[in-house]
Amino acid sequence: MKDxxxxxxxxxxxxxxxxxxPRLINDILGQEELFKDNxxxxxxxxEDNLSSFILWGPPGSGKTSIANVISKNTKNIWKSFSAVIxxxxxxxxxxxxxxxxxxxxxxxxxxxxxxIHRFNKAQQDAFLPYVEKGSVIxxxxxxxxxxxxxxxxLLSRMRVFVxxxxxxxxIGLLIDxxxxxxxxxxxIFITLDExxxxxxxxxSSGDARRxxxxxxxxxxxxxxxxxxVNIDKDLIEKIVQGRLPNYDKKGDFHYDYISAxxxxxxxxxxxAAIYYxxxxxxxxxxxxxxxxxxxxxSSEDVGMADPNALIVSIAAKEAISHLGMPExxxxxxxxxxxxxxxxxxxxxxxxxxxxxxxxxxYPDLSIPLNIRNAPTNLMKxxxxxxxxxxxxxxxxxxxxxxxxxxxxxxxxxxxxxxxxFEKKLKSIIEKIESIRNKK
Numbered sequence: 001m002k003d004x005x006x007x008x009x010x011x012x013x014x015x016x017x018x019x020x021x022p023r024l025i026n027d028i029l030g031q032e033e034l035f036k037d038n039x040x041x042x043x044x045x046x047e048d049n050l051s052s053f054i055l056w057g058p059p060g061s062g063k064t065s066i067a068n069v070i071s072k073n074t075k076n077i078w079k080s081f082s083a084v085i086x087x088x089x090x091x092x093x094x095x096x097x098x099x100x101x102x103x104x105x106x107x108x109x110x111x112x113x114x115x116i117h118r119f120n121k122a123q124q125d126a127f128l129p130y131v132e133k134g135s136v137i138x139x140x141x142x143x144x145x146x147x148x149x150x151x152x153x154l155l156s157r158m159r160v161f162v163x164x165x166x167x168x169x170x171i172g173l174l175i176d177x178x179x180x181x182x183x184x185x186x187x188i189f190i191t192l193d194e195x196x197x198x199x200x201x202x203x204s205s206g207d208a209r210r211x212x213x214x215x216x217x218x219x220x221x222x223x224x225x226x227x228x229v230n231i232d233k234d235l236i237e238k239i240v241q242g243r244l245p246n247y248d249k250k251g252d253f254h255y256d257y258i259s260a261x262x263x264x265x266x267x268x269x270x271x272a273a274i275y276y277x278x279x280x281x282x283x284x285x286x287x288x289x290x291x292x293x294x295x296x297x298s299s300e301d302v303g304m305a306d307p308n309a310l311i312v313s314i315a316a317k318e319a320i321s322h323l324g325m326p327e328x329x330x331x332x333x334x335x336x337x338x339x340x341x342x343x344x345x346x347x348x349x350x351x352x353x354x355x356x357x358x359x360x361x362y363p364d365l366s367i368p369l370n371i372r373n374a375p376t377n378l379m380k381x382x383x384x385x386x387x388x389x390x391x392x393x394x395x396x397x398x399x400x401x402x403x404x405x406x407x408x409x410x411x412x413x414x415x416x417x418x419x420x421f422e423k424k425l426k427s428i429i430e431k432i433e434s435i436r437n438k439k
Contacts, residue, residue: 016216017209019185020177022065023072029208030170031062031163041066041161048074050110052131052138054146054155057163060207063141066163067112076137077101077109083118092126099135109136116140117149124151131157165206172201174208178215188219189228199236214239257285258293261336265294266301270340277336281329291317294335305345305420312338343420351413358408365405398432400439 022028025035025045035042044050050070055063071078077098081091091113098109113119130136131154138158142149146160166174175197182188192200204211217239218231229235257280264272280290295313302309312335319331374385389399404411416422416429 016178016182016212020174020181020212021068023069025069028062028065028069029174030166031066034161034163040159045070045073048076050074050076050137050139051159052136052157053140053159053161054116054150055139055141055161055163056146057143058165058206059143060204060209060211061163061165062208063163064114065208067114067139067141070110070139071112074110077107078112079109080112081114083113083115086113088119088123088126095127095130095136099130099133102135108134110139111136112139112141114141115143117142117144117146121151124154128154128157166208167206168201171204171206171208171211172197175200175211175215178212182215182219187227188222190215190218191228191230193232196231196233196236199233200231203236203240258290261290262293262297262301265297265336265340266344268340268344270337273336273340274333277333278329281326281332287320287325287328287332288317291320291332291335294332294339297339300349301344301346302339302342303345303348303422304416304425305343305347305422307421309339309342343422345417345419345422347414347416347422350415354413358411362405362407365407368402368405370401371403396435398435398439400436 025042028035033039041053055066057063067080071080079094079098081094091111094109094111098111102108116124127138128151131138140150140158146155150158175192179190179192182190200211200214203214214236215231218229218235221235221238222229257276261273261276261280264276277290281287291313295310295317298310298313316328316331316335320328322328323331369383370385370387370389372379372384374380379385387401389401391397391399402409414429416426418426
């Protein structure tokens with residue numbers, strides 16, 4: 001018998017995101033590509049003919065909402081878990097029970113696991129035999145790249161559906177739905193002008209839960225015996241005060257943003273490079289992690305086209321040690337801007353890889369005897385140092401002496417570009433080669 005006084009039957013205590021959770025495919029916002037006519041996922045849900053799959057997308061993009069639509073429209077048994085609060089032992093027990101039900105009655109169980117990447121590699125192996133046999137349908141949701149967070153044997157047996165971050169229009173429509181729902185179902189009236197609605201959309205950054213969270217938090221400011229609230233600039237600032245941007249230092253964002261920074265600097269896009277650097281710094285990223293990547297960039301992508309780039313980058317790292325944070329933020333951004341605007345050359349990077357390949361292919365080449373050191377008589381007797389030419393004894397400071405092993409004679413690893421300081425270096429190399437050839 002239903003207890004009307006039970007806390008668990010009090011719909012007003014349910015989070016707004018749950019109240020607005022879609023029940024039909026057409027209610028799902030965004031993800032038009034996934035649910036276009038005759039799409040695989042759309043047909044699987046409509047026909048209730050599901051197979052195991054992964055929903056991969058950023059926070060608040062609709063992964064749980066899609067799962068909810070499936071749960072409302074399937075004749076299969078539905079079980080839902082969160083890897084954050086559920087142990088693998090409980091899930092495994094449920095899969096064993098589901099397998100027994102399947103073999104006795106032919107009815108399959110759908111097991112939905114939110115944050116499936118929270119289970120480690122060994123724990124994920126427990127799903128494999130059940131997915132292989134088809135006794136359970138496994139649906140996993142994750143914000144992390146399945147290529148790295150899901151074990152290969154399991155991933156190879158599951159389809160991956162990629163969800164996109166919700167658009168500003170999607171978030172705007174969701175806010176309108178929330179305001180309409182509260183008015184019609186809870187007699188709460190929210191006033192929100194277009195400017196402040198845009199602020200909420202910007203803050204949400206495509207995260208549906210974040211936008212609804214702001215609406216929900218605004219209700220905390222309802223006065224006694226009043227069912228109306230005006231969400232203005234001051235109220236929004238109170239709600240989001242001190243909130244960090246959406247950023248996971250251990251997840252995909254961590255690698256995606258550092259990749260964006262690196263590629264923006266490489267493309268000489270100083271504004272984009274500064275943006276990504278500031279985004280990471282303001283999100284609490286380790287400043288040493290950022291500057292280490294900038295230092296690497298100075299050699300990999302700028303190299304000898306502007307040797308000062310490395311000096312500036314290392315100076316920024318020293319500033320972190322001497323000044324601390326956040327005072328050293330500007331030093332980091334200075335290094336980022338310098339590297340972005342510096343002339344670019346990957347000639348050193350290419351030289352390293354080319355030489356590395358020869359080291360791998362010829363691991364035990366002999367160093368020519370003429371450039372070996374000969375500190376003892378025995379070493380001199382067997383030819384160490386014989387024929388060595390002391391460069392300072394020659395007018396140009398250059399000799400015709402070969403220094404590479406015979407097998408690599410004539411190899412050219414470093415090929416400077418016609419840009420920045422490397423243009424001058426290229427001219428110097430050509431002059432050295434000309435002198436050496438004459439000798």
